[in-house]
Amino acid sequence: MNEAMGSGIKIFVNEDDAERAFQIIKGGDRSVHCPKCNSLNVKQTISKNWYQKAGVLLLALITANPIGDIRSSYSCNDCGKKFVI
Numbered sequence: 001m002n003e004a005m006g007s008g009i010k011i012f013v014n015e016d017d018a019e020r021a022f023q024i025i026k027g028g029d030r031s032v033h034c035p036k037c038n039s040l041n042v043k044q045t046i047s048k049n050w051y052q053k054a055g056v057l058l059l060a061l062i063t064a065n066p067i068g069d070i071r072s073s074y075s076c077n078d079c080g081k082k083f084v085i
Contacts, residue, residue, distance in 0.1 A: 034074075035083050036081040037079040039078040072084070
């Protein structure tokens with residue numbers, strides 16, 4: 001009924017990310033995979049701009065504004081690829 005009335009949720013993703021987007025929507029696998037080798041052997045790393053992220057978070061809390069784009073950095077233990085989610 002929502003779609004007929006024009007009020008549903010529409011999600012746009014890059015074609016390369018379509019398969020991963022479907023997995024997320026289904027709610028199944030929430031683990032982090034390496035985009036290069038698809039390994040699950042990844043670790044979250046502290047990025048170089050950690051102070052900048054902390055400053056954005058503090059400023060958002062003080063001014064009651066949305067936080068914005070603070071993404072997590074990861075590193076693959078198998079192939080060494082560093083990536084951001």
